[in-house]
Amino acid sequence: MTNRMNRRQVLVRAWQAGATLVAGAGAWTTWDLLKPLKNSGLGGLVRTVAPEAVGETGAVEVLAAKAFLVRVDDEIVALSESCTHLGCRVPYCESSNRFECPCHGSVFNRAGELITGPSPRGLDRHPVEIGEDGLLYIDTESTIPGAAPGTLTIDEPSDGPSCAGEGDH
Numbered sequence: 001m002t003n004r005m006n007r008r009q010v011l012v013r014a015w016q017a018g019a020t021l022v023a024g025a026g027a028w029t030t031w032d033l034l035k036p037l038k039n040s041g042l043g044g045l046v047r048t049v050a051p052e053a054v055g056e057t058g059a060v061e062v063l064a065a066k067a068f069l070v071r072v073d074d075e076i077v078a079l080s081e082s083c084t085h086l087g088c089r090v091p092y093c094e095s096s097n098r099f100e101c102p103c104h105g106s107v108f109n110r111a112g113e114l115i116t117g118p119s120p121r122g123l124d125r126h127p128v129e130i131g132e133d134g135l136l137y138i139d140t141e142s143t144i145p146g147a148a149p150g151t152l153t154i155d156e157p158s159d160g161p162s163c164a165g166e167g168d169h
Contacts (some may be wrong), residue, residue: 045137051076051130059092059099059110065138067126068092068099072111072154078126078138079112084146085119093163097156099123100164107162111154113147122146 005013046065054060054076059068067078079099083090088103098115099108106117113122125144131137147153 044139044141046140047131048136048138050135054136057097057110058094061092062138065126065140067138067140069128069136069138070110070112076128076136077111078128079108080124080126080143082124083119084114084121084124085117090123091163095160096162097159098162100162102164105164109152109154109156111147113151113153114149115152119149121148122151 046062046067048062048065048069049060054069054071056071059070059079061068061081062078065078066081068081070077070079081089081091083101083103083106085101085104085106088101090099090101090106090108092098093100097110099110099112101107101117101119104118106119107115108119108123109115111122112125123146125146127139127142127144129137129139
């Protein structure tokens, strides 16, 4: 008696091998998509500018940290650029001296506190420290939730027109 495989057995094993390869490739791809990225730019200390570069008014955008540096009552604060409503990028408007969300109209003062809009709180913050080299470092791994609505540590009127084109807020 010979142990030769017939054509049907060869085809069955070929299909099994193919299905195993496809399943393995699918598992590999799924793992690559689901595992966290190691160097996505956030999740550590981001080196920025010297403290003197942060003025009494205005904001310094730090793209690598996805944040803004502002000076509030002689303290330098790092504000997240993500709106606490739905995560839209909130740019700083120089003409009004405020942060204005273009998606749903939330407006934040220079301290990141909610002035108006659907956001549930002010802009989130990141800790800031001065490094040995004298530069500011933003700790993007830590997030401090924004202030509750109604909290206003600075009460500055709008300096000018809104960048959103909706008049003066």
